[in-house]
Amino acid sequence: MKRTSTWVASLALPVMVAMLLVLAGSPSVTANDQPSAAAAEVKIDNFSFGPQTLTVAVGATVTWTNRDDIPHTVVSTDGVFKSKVRDTDEKFSYTFDKAGTYPYFCSIHPKMTGTVVVQ
Amino acid sequence: MNEGILGTEAPRYADLVLLLEIGMGLALLIGSVLARRKRFRLHAWCQSAVVLLNFGVIVLLMVPSFQVHVSPRIPVRLGKAYYALATVHAALGSVAEIAGLYILLAAATNILPQQFRLTKYKLWMRRVLVLWWLVLMLGCATYARWYIPDWFRR
Numbered sequence: 001m002k003r004t005s006t007w008v009a010s011l012a013l014p015v016m017v018a019m020l021l022v023l024a025g026s027p028s029v030t031a032n033d034q035p036s037a038a039a040a041e042v043k044i045d046n047f048s049f050g051p052q053t054l055t056v057a058v059g060a061t062v063t064w065t066n067r068d069d070i071p072h073t074v075v076s077t078d079g080v081f082k083s084k085v086r087d088t089d090e091k092f093s094y095t096f097d098k099a100g101t102y103p104y105f106c107s108i109h110p111k112m113t114g115t116v117v118v119q
Numbered sequence: 120m121n122e123g124i125l126g127t128e129a130p131r132y133a134d135l136v137l138l139l140e141i142g143m144g145l146a147l148l149i150g151s152v153l154a155r156r157k158r159f160r161l162h163a164w165c166q167s168a169v170v171l172l173n174f175g176v177i178v179l180l181m182v183p184s185f186q187v188h189v190s191p192r193i194p195v196r197l198g199k200a201y202y203a204l205a206t207v208h209a210a211l212g213s214v215a216e217i218a219g220l221y222i223l224l225a226a227a228t229n230i231l232p233q234q235f236r237l238t239k240y241k242l243w244m245r246r247v248l249v250l251w252w253l254v255l256m257l258g259c260a261t262y263a264r265w266y267i268p269d270w271f272r273r
Contacts, residue, residue, distance in 0.1 A: 047128055047268045070201045109128040110121045
């Protein structure tokens with residue numbers, strides 16, 4: 001009986017600790033989808049890039065800001081640019097010197113995709 | 120784009136590792152049942168295969184991922200569940216894997232000197248099995264925190 005109780009306790013305590021850690025959530029932030037032409041911004045929030053498609057002029061610098069509560073990356077599908085892991089409120093910028101369409105994604109969460117169209 | 124197979128935000132390798140780890144956890148339970156039924160040779164093969172396979176997964180996939188995503192942010196961001204879960208999972212997982220390898224060495228080989236051999240195999244195997252499943256649950260929690268957004272947002 002005592003052995004059974006010890007086993008149950010040894011399982012239950014760490015599981016409770018894990019659940020508490022999981023439930024320690026953070027508040028979400030609303031994305032802003034209004035980039036300018038010369039210096040545009042993409043916000044990362046709730047596992048998505050906003051705006052998902054951004055159109056800028058040649059020479060514009062796009063800054064991605066992670067407003068999510070977990071880390072993300074910004075990686076060009078064609079290998080043009082690649083950020084390091086960006087945690088909450090961290091930024092990544094890239095200047096687009098050539099016209100074209102630049103699809104990108106988050107390498108941690110590959111379903112997160114976006115596109116920068118440079119005209 | 121290397122999308123996963125479980126319908127979450129995870130990349131494919133993370134989904135495969137999760138499924139593999141759950142499979143290995145179940146295999147350890149089956150292995151323990153084999154021991155209770157006195158099928159000791161099968162038990163030895165089953166548990167040894169899991170411990171060695173898991174060692175490969177840790178070295179080839181988990182350690183590199185931890186080095187990129189977690190270790191640069193600790194201890195500063197350990198207050199976030201994202202990092203805390205992964206760190207506790209890694210710490211306890213290391214203990215479980217090392218303990219598993221030790222039992223494997225002690226039980227299946229003559230490499231260890233006499234004074235380092237185990238005397239209470241059952242006790243140690245059971246303890247490691249419990250720890251292993253704890254680590255597995257922590258791994259599932261880490262997966263959920265990293266890749267399932269809807270679970271943590273209101």
